[in-house]
Amino acid sequence: METVAKTSVVFIPTKQTPAVTQIKAAAPNYKPGRFETAITWWRIKTRIFFFACIILKKPQTVIATFKKMISLRNNVWGGDLKKLHKIDGKYYFNQYTPGWPSRAYDELIKGELRRQADGNRSEKLSFIFLAITRKCPMRCEHCFEWDNLNQKESFTKEDLFTVVDMYQREGVLQIHFSGGEPMARFKDLLPLIRHASKKTECWVLSSGFNFTEKNAGLLKEAGCKGVVISIDHYIEELHNLFRGNPGAFAGAVQAVAAARKAGMVTSLSVCVTKAFLDGHHLDPYMAFAKNLGVQFVQVLEPRSVGHYEGQAVQLEEKHISMLETAFKKFNHSAGYTDYPTMLYHGYHQRRVGCFSGSRSVYIDSGGDVHACPFCHTKSYNIIDLIRKQVTALPVKENSCPQFSRIA
Ligand code: SF4
Numbered sequence: 001m002e003t004v005a006k007t008s009v010v011f012i013p014t015k016q017t018p019a020v021t022q023i024k025a026a027a028p029n030y031k032p033g034r035f036e037t038a039i040t041w042w043r044i045k046t047r048i049f050f051f052a053c054i055i056l057k058k059p060q061t062v063i064a065t066f067k068k069m070i071s072l073r074n075n076v077w078g079g080d081l082k083k084l085h086k087i088d089g090k091y092y093f094n095q096y097t098p099g100w101p102s103r104a105y106d107e108l109i110k111g112e113l114r115r116q117a118d119g120n121r122s123e124k125l126s127f128i129f130l131a132i133t134r135k136c137p138m139r140c141e142h143c144f145e146w147d148n149l150n151q152k153e154s155f156t157k158e159d160l161f162t163v164v165d166m167y168q169r170e171g172v173l174q175i176h177f178s179g180g181e182p183m184a185r186f187k188d189l190l191p192l193i194r195h196a197s198k199k200t201e202c203w204v205l206s207s208g209f210n211f212t213e214k215n216a217g218l219l220k221e222a223g224c225k226g227v228v229i230s231i232d233h234y235i236e237e238l239h240n241l242f243r244g245n246p247g248a249f250a251g252a253v254q255a256v257a258a259a260r261k262a263g264m265v266t267s268l269s270v271c272v273t274k275a276f277l278d279g280h281h282l283d284p285y286m287a288f289a290k291n292l293g294v295q296f297v298q299v300l301e302p303r304s305v306g307h308y309e310g311q312a313v314q315l316e317e318k319h320i321s322m323l324e325t326a327f328k329k330f331n332h333s334a335g336y337t338d339y340p341t342m343l344y345h346g347y348h349q350r351r352v353g354c355f356s357g358s359r360s361v362y363i364d365s366g367g368d369v370h371a372c373p374f375c376h377t378k379s380y381n382i383i384d385l386i387r388k389q390v391t392a393l394p395v396k397e398n399s400c401p402q403f404s405r406i407a
Contacts, residue, residue, distance in 0.1 A: 030086050031338065037084050040091055044100055045070075048109050055110060056117050065117045072116070076348040078328045083341045085295040087265045088225075095226060095267045095296050095343065096127060096174065096360075098201045104173040111171070124171040127360040129205075129373060132160055132177055132192070134365045135184040138207050139244025140232075142271045142313075144306035144373045145180060148365045154383055155367065157188045162386050163363065164196045170393055176203040176228070178373075180365055183210035190222050197223025205269070206230070207243065208252030216258035226265035228298065229255050233270075233281065234288035242271075256292050267296035268340075277319045282326050290339045297330075298343040299323060303374040320346060 032040065048069060052062045074080055085092045090099030098104035108126050134151050136143075143149070155163070164175065175196055182189050183206050193202045203226040204219060211229070219227075229252050233239040236249040243249075259266045268289050272282065282299075289297045301323075302313040315323075323344055330342040345354070356362075356372035363369050367383030370376050380394050 032084050032086050032091070037082060040084055040100075041082065044091075047101075047106070048113075051106070051110055052113050055113055061117055065113055068116045069112065072352065075352045077331060078324070078347055079332050081331055081341070083331060083337070085265065085341070087295070088263050092226075092265050092295060093341065095203070095228065095265065095298065098174055099225065099265070102201070104201050107171070108173055125167065125360060126172060127174045127176075128167050128172055129176045129178050129360070129362040130160070130163060131179050131363060131365040132182050132189060133180040133185040136179055136181040136207075137184065137209050137245060138181065138248060140207075140230075140307065141242050141244075141273075142232075142300075142302050142306070142308050144303070144376075145365055146307035146309075149180060153185075154365060157192075159367075159383060159386055160188060160192050161195060163382055164192065164200075166382070166385075166391065166393060168196070168199050169391075172200060174201045174203070176205055178205040181207055181209045183215065186210060186215060190218055193219065193224050194222040197225075201225050203228060203265075206255060207248060208255035211251070211255030211258055213258045213261060216255075216262040216264070220262040220264055224264060226267065227255070227259040228267045228269050228296075229259065230269045230271075231256075233276070234285050235281075253292070256294060260293055265296075266292075266294045267298055267343075268292070268294050269298040269300060271300045271302055272315075272319075272323065273302055273313065274315060274319060277315070277322050282322065286326070286330055286339055286342070294340050296343055297340045299327075300374075301346050305374055305376055320350075323347075 049062075049066055052066050052069075056062045056065055081093060083093060087099070090102060092099050098108060111124065111126060131145060131148075132155060134145075134148050134153055136145075136149050167175070177189060177193070179185070182204055189204070193204075196202050202224050204224055205228045207230050211227075216227075230243075231239055231249070231252045232242040233249075239249040239252070240246050256266055256268070270276075270285060276282070276285075286297060301315050302308055304311055304313055324347055327342055327344040327347050330336050330339050348354075354371075356375065357377070361369050361371065362373045363382055364373075367381045368376075368378040369380050369382055370378055385393075
């Protein structure tokens with residue numbers, strides 16, 4: 001098994017890369033003003049209350065459930081999140097929530113209201129990650145698919161269409177296509193998104209490989225709404241070292257530009273190692289993300305799975321505290337309104353539990369179904385079900401083994 005040197009070097013760049021400067025000039029970011037934001041949040045909350053009245057009927061239940069929803073939201077975001085991004089006529093405040101207004105957003109809210117009102121454990125999944133390929137040109141330090149990479153494909157093209165159909169029948173509202181590197185299987189990814197996007201909001205998670213302007217335009221035209229590009233450092237050499245590929249940074253930055261130019265919601269994903277946090281790289285990283293013009297930054301804690309298996313990568317208390325402080329600052333402080341929204345799952349996981357397993361699952365490139373990419377909790381194999389011509393999904397929840405389940 002190939003090993004990659006760990007990033008322990010700490011230095012601060014003296015200037016932005018030319019690529020970053022080009023992107024700023026290439027595609028302006030539309031951010032709703034204060035009035036538009038306030039009105040939009042009022043409309044969203046009013047609609048949630050309206051659905052609560054229609055579905056729950058009894059005034060006491062309506063009020064109690066609406067309050068529960070607001071409280072859950074505040075726990076997830078560390079306060080009353082005001083940030084909104086408007087792309088292609090829809091508002092986004094989270095990369096895991098469909099844009100508003102949309103049928104998918106309404107269905108998500110209706111399901112959550114029912115769940116919160118009666119703790120209905122059989123409420124359906126709303127979201128899946130689907131790893132469509134084992135191919136990948138990267139060799140990332142933290143890869144959770146490490147043991148599956150670059151082997152013979154498990155999913156045929158037909159299997160992938162069948163998987164999408166099976167989960168759509170179960171009411172899934174959002175699919176994030178991953179891998180391996182999904183853009184390494186572009187000729188199958190494109191028709192798959194064209195098919196899936198008729199009923200479901202589609203996103204692509206990529207390292208930036210093969211994410212050219214032309215391919216970004218084709219994805220958008222096929223119905224892809226959002227893209228998450230992994231950039232694990234704002235310093236080119238350190239990102240390339242982390243990804244085990246000398247062209248990783250240039251490809252990722254160009255992918256961000258291409259996604260924005262095509263008009264897709266664009267997010268960065270960063271695995272924050274101890275060295276990254278000890279080197280105080282989070283603030284400059286957020287400034288880098290702001291300059292790239294992305295709407296979201298997803299901060300992931302390293303876990304001892306896949307390529308990190310057996311390594312002491314778990315963050316310490318001091319690192320968690322740094323992340324929580326930054327999470328509140330970038331999402332709520334007055335001086336940071338023009339920064340991307342920061343997603344940090346560890347914040348709500350340590351307070352109210354984890355959404356994975358009950359609301360979402362991760363289907364790896366071998367067809368095994370887990371709670372999430374980081375918690376390998378295989379409960380069934382979707383390819384086995386397809387071969388046996390089973391059309392209904394097992395009623396079996398993948399509980400998060402690390403954090404409690406959110407009610
Ligand atoms: S983390 Fe993603 S991009 Fe990196 S090696 Fe694994 S599958 Fe490839």
